[in-house]
Amino acid sequence: MAQRSFVFLQGPPGPFFQLLGAEMAKQGAEVHRINLSGGDALDWPEGAVNFRGRFSEWPVFFDDFLRRNGITDLLLYGDCRPYHLAAHGVAALRDVRTHVLEEGYLRPHWMTLEREGVNARSPLSRDKSWFFREAATLPPEPDLPPVTASFKRRARDSYWYYHHVLQRRFSFPHYRSHRSTPILKEGFGWLWKFWREKRASRHATQVLGELEGQPKFLLPYSYQGISKFERTRRSRTCRALPAMSSRASRPMRRRTFISS
Numbered sequence: 001m002a003q004r005s006f007v008f009l010q011g012p013p014g015p016f017f018q019l020l021g022a023e024m025a026k027q028g029a030e031v032h033r034i035n036l037s038g039g040d041a042l043d044w045p046e047g048a049v050n051f052r053g054r055f056s057e058w059p060v061f062f063d064d065f066l067r068r069n070g071i072t073d074l075l076l077y078g079d080c081r082p083y084h085l086a087a088h089g090v091a092a093l094r095d096v097r098t099h100v101l102e103e104g105y106l107r108p109h110w111m112t113l114e115r116e117g118v119n120a121r122s123p124l125s126r127d128k129s130w131f132f133r134e135a136a137t138l139p140p141e142p143d144l145p146p147v148t149a150s151f152k153r154r155a156r157d158s159y160w161y162y163h164h165v166l167q168r169r170f171s172f173p174h175y176r177s178h179r180s181t182p183i184l185k186e187g188f189g190w191l192w193k194f195w196r197e198k199r200a201s202r203h204a205t206q207v208l209g210e211l212e213g214q215p216k217f218l219l220p221y222s223y224q225g226i227s228k229f230e231r232t233r234r235s236r237t238c239r240a241l242p243a244m245s246s247r248a249s250r251p252m253r254r255r256t257f258i259s260s
Helices: 016-026 038-043 055-069 082-093 128-137 151-167 183-195 197-210 227-232 236-249
Strands: 005-008 030-035 073-077 097-103 111-115 217-219 257-259
Touching: 005 016, 005 055, 016 030, 030 055, 038 151, 055 082, 073 082, 082 097, 183 197
Parallel strands: 005 030, 005 073, 073 097, 217 257
Antiparallel strands: 097 111
């Protein structure tokens, strides 16, 4: 990684981005970080630059940062957050490579890493035959230690991240989260979901048992407030989903929709 200079923007709540940056620095890369909020400052407390300006000032600030530090690569988590969208556009103008991390398409144990974008912005082929051809050329999956999916750890990291977003809001007075739902409201929603989890799981098992042997329509979906969902929910594809679902379920005696 010699001769490469990376700048990190927002990552998932917790120490992952800082640990990744430290490992990359050991391998010879130059590593920079820009904090946008108090939560970012908690997760990367040392050696980072804090952006405290308005969002309208962000593109110029970021462009100047790229040029002054000789940045060759941009690394971010999720490509639909407003700050990330603007940074991605500036990076493209400066011929800076963009690497986007996202929760894995295949879960658990995997995290997605793609050049230039993920999900709807992914450069991957839309032709399913391409995936079969590529899969046939891949080596066997390495025997690596599993990455445990710990809800408690994720809840802890998220709590402290957003706690510091609120606590240090006067240090980052113009920061606006990419989430449309207020932090406290979303937090209470997750508590309510956690409290009802066992009951909901029992109900889901009962329903699936009743539907055994019946045709089903699987609709991949996401919850409100995720930036990539907010940016695409009004698209032609999303508007067509109810009609498509209805047509697909007409032959069924009972319309059954399973949302994942």
